[in-house]
Amino acid sequence: MDKPIRVLVAKPGLDGHDRGAKVIARALRDAGMEVVYTGLRQTPEQIVQTAIQEDVDVVALSILSGAHNHLLPKIVNRLKEEGVYDEVLVLAGGVIPDDDIPGLKEAGIEAVFTPGTPTGVTINFIKENLKK
């Protein structure tokens, strides 16, 4: 059997709404993936370092504070600088207005899941789009 997919679920920014992050963490775990959850208030740098240390295949960023345009591209850029972006699938979820999604995708976020997305959709997306 292949080795399980490793996922970092991370909460960038200052908001404390982690229901979505925790639900997705459990759903991915129930789907057979290995999940690391960072807890709240992670800086881009902390997230990138944890992703490298944990050798993950996926970074799933949950944000509801409205600071996504500022924080998410920073995380992608740092992953690129560290030379790991080519191996790690970067996703985002949370209250993110439709208008902001094209910009985030251009910045290197591979998919954005907004409220109401079934966890199965995210699980399938991960399985079909792994980079390594």
Place this chain on the structure above:
Amino acid sequence: MLEKDKLKEVKEEKKRWQKEKVDKGLSKFPERKEEFTRTSGANIERLYTPDDLEGMDYNKDLGYPGEYPYTRGVQPTMYRSRFWTMRQYAGFATAEESNKRYKYLLEQGQTGLSVAFDLPTQIGYDSDHELAQGEVGKVGVAIDSLTDMEILFDGIPLDKVSTSMTINAPAAVLLAMYIAVAEKQGVSADQLRGTIQNDILKEYIARGTYIFPTEESMRLITDIFAYCSKEVPQWNTISISGYHIREAGSSASQEVAFTLADGIAYVEAAIKAGLDVDSFAPRLSFFFNSHNDLLEEVSKFRAARRLWAKIMKERFGAKNPKSMQLKFHTQTAGSTLTAQQPDNNIVRVAIQTLAAVLGGTQSLHTNSKDEALALPTEDSVRVALRTQQIVAHESGVADTVDPLAGSYYVEKMTKEIEDAAMEYIEQIDELGGAPAAIEQGFIQKEIMDSSYNYQKELEKEERIVVGMNKFQVKEKPVEGLLKLDPRVEELQRDKIKKTKENRDEKMVQDNLKALRQAASGNENTMPYILESVKAYATLGEICGVLREVFGEYQQSVVI
């Protein structure tokens, strides 16, 4: 409630009905589901009859509004005298922008203010702090110093309005700023009416904007209790909140259980700090969620009221009736709003409004239809406020007190929720009280289990959310959402710079030094915070001093 003979007749008739009508009918008309359940998983019966209220004693268990155990309400005449306070939570961008929104809401007939602060403010960072980048003014208004607070309430007479502030870890600082602004308006502290949320335990459980460790946070809270009981006697010093516990995915019974368990912890802390229970308990207030299940929610509010009254009287020996009255603010459930077909949210909010009013709330915030997408626009906030006004003036439900009392279902459920909550409270007592139960991750884990079950029910379509997992349509992206001015962060940074240039630096440093000393010892910190605020020390500077002395909370991560 019936006499024995009558009750026997009811039971016999029920059996007959079951046999003759239900059992026969079920083969032809099977029910939609094998089992009907509430959010807590408890079973819902097909029919409720007087049989379900066996043993209930009207005078003892329900009594009269305004009297112990307050099941039917905290005031004798409720909304026949005065409607609940219609209080829309608002705040975004700068103090200037938010001040305009408040004036608009007051003109539209809103009767109280409710301030939303941005995340850096809630976590005690100034807008120019590194961690504030990208967050300034996003989920609420940015307040860095007294300068911002003066602008926020400019032209709003603080002796006339009551103001609720959703602020927790730095609650003492924002309350101090409010007192200082009032003083400048010529309004003394004893005239001020309002509420600070000041509920740190639910921040650890569910909301996440904590700063200091548990013990030091509890000390700041009891400092506020002690200070306000003398200086700001009309102020509600805490709003013990189930709202966020429910939003995090708890059931209705868990919402009551964990909120009252937190309440018990605050009362115990204050008593331990040497306060008499009746000196602070009348100023405790609560904050609940109003969810979709109308009758369960009404029962929840009634159960919470009765249980708190018993706890205060029996466990803490309160003598003042006001100490036993659970007064609460309600907000409709943000997590029930869908990003899909957002107009449907108006209907959800209307049902939730009814639940809050039938449950006897003291004040209410109704969510706007676009809040699953962004902060609400002025138009959608108006519809939300109108929803309350329609329920108040047109629906008729406010014309008699506690109109659902006596419903077999509602009374049975009220009792069941009370019992379930009490069972949790006993469990939490065994773990050493709410702070210990939080540290051990018990409360978080219980909520997480409920929330994950809910998600699974949605995905298996055992639970239908209209427009989301059924009755979907192809939708165009919603237009006209509120957009924030991207220059907010810059504007705030400039204001901080100017404030710092114009203040007496020595006075600031002297006051911060005095605060550091008070915080290191046992003195009440509140007067020192007030003096620092008046000298235009920033929120970040004041919280910085407290961070140095107290340290910071380390979250226990539970999934």
